[in-house]
Amino acid sequence: MRASRMMTLLLHLQVRGHATGRELSALLEVSERTVQRDVDSLAAAGIPIRSTRGPAGGYRLDGGYRTRLTGVGLDEAGALAFLGLAGPAQQLGLGEILEGARIKVWASLTGEAREQARQTAERFHLDPMRWYGTPEPVPMLTRLAEAVWLDRRARVEYVGGGKARTREIDPMGLVLAAGDWYLVALRDGERRTYRVSRVVSVELLDEPAARPAAFDLAESWARSRKELETEKTAIEVTLRVQPEMLPRLRGMVPVHGQDRVPVTATGEVELTIPFESESWARWALLGLGGAVEVLAPDGMREWVSGQVRAAAARYG
The missing domain is CATH 2.30.30.520 (SH3 type barrels.)
Known part of the structure; x- marks a missing residue:
């Protein structure tokens, strides 16, 4: 355990160049005193680690020192598929393993390659989670x-x-x-x-x-996914829609009907769109309130109108 922790410390310094005792303490989940003892042990083994005090103090490797002990283990190799996807890796229980693999990969890069990787990481980020929601509980x-x-x-x-x-x-x-x-x-x-x-x-x-x-x-x-997205249309509905609701409406219809919904418009839009079920169409359109008017079919228009009247009566 201690050997693994000291290797992580060494590789972190090799990648970052400099780190404070507090940063290393948080990374390794040990006290700053334990960090100091590990640094002393590495220095006694001939690793050129320099420690400095003060507000800008911390630990650094002298003379461009690089260790070649960056071998990626089998479990870490499996976790590499999740580089850039720390959240999903954490859900799968691979968070710590992935972090160890990431440090080793960065430590193995040359200075130029590491700089290129750093610039890429600063400019591109992958976020697979949807907006305005937390991940569903997945205990299994x-x-x-x-x-x-x-x-x-x-x-x-x-x-x-x-x-x-x-x-x-x-x-x-x-x-x-x-x-x-x-x-x-x-x-x-x-x-x-x-x-x-x-x-x-x-x-x-x-x-x-x-x-x-x-x-x-x-x-x-x-x-x-294609089979699900190309299911037969159960009902088509003609609407008059205010422009601010178009992005939300587009997300409610099947993939094969989304090209009927423009992304932007300068005024109200009249369009006919498919829904995979009449029940979903009813409640989806009702949720858009006064921003949408159902024009056809008549049965759908009457149902939505009845729900609006019932809601108005309930609220007086």
Whole structure:
């Protein structure tokens, strides 16, 4: 444990050039006195670490010293897929492992390459989470990740449509899409997609998962998404919409209907858009209040009008 901590300290100084005792204490989750003892041990071993006191004090490596002990372990190698995605890595329980791998990768770079990487990190950032929301609780995520990693069949309890169902599945992979986790699995040889937040229990079985040799997670997810997004239209609704509601409205309709909704407009817009169900259309449009007027079909217009009148009566 101490050797790993001292290596992290050394590589951090190699990457950053300088760090205060407080910074190292927070990074290593130890006291500043322990940091000082580790520094003293490294210095006694011949590592040229210099410590300085005062407001600008801290620790630094002298003479451009570079260690070659930057080997990435197997667990760290697996975590490298999440570089730049610290949040999802944390959800999977890979946060500390990823940080160790990141430090080693940066430490292994030449000065010029490290500067290029630093400039890129300053100019580009990946944020897979959706706006105005916190991630859904996914208490079974790490358990499902274990089943995926070990290629083990699993018995899962899944809640969908208000009903709990138990299924035996062959987990194929986990996908993070717009801030939500999904499990891609095979059930009776057929591809299935499960929202991880709706999985309430996971039992790993002793049988190996039946993973097809040619299975491609990215391609499988793309097919699942396309199938969902191209579902048949249940109803089309003609609306008159105020321009400030267009971005919100665009997010309510299926992918195949989004090109009918302009991103911007200078006045009210009249358009006809599809919805995947009449129930969803009703409540989605009602939520837009007075910014939208339903023109057709007549049944939809009458229903929304009735709900508005009932709301007005309730509020006097």
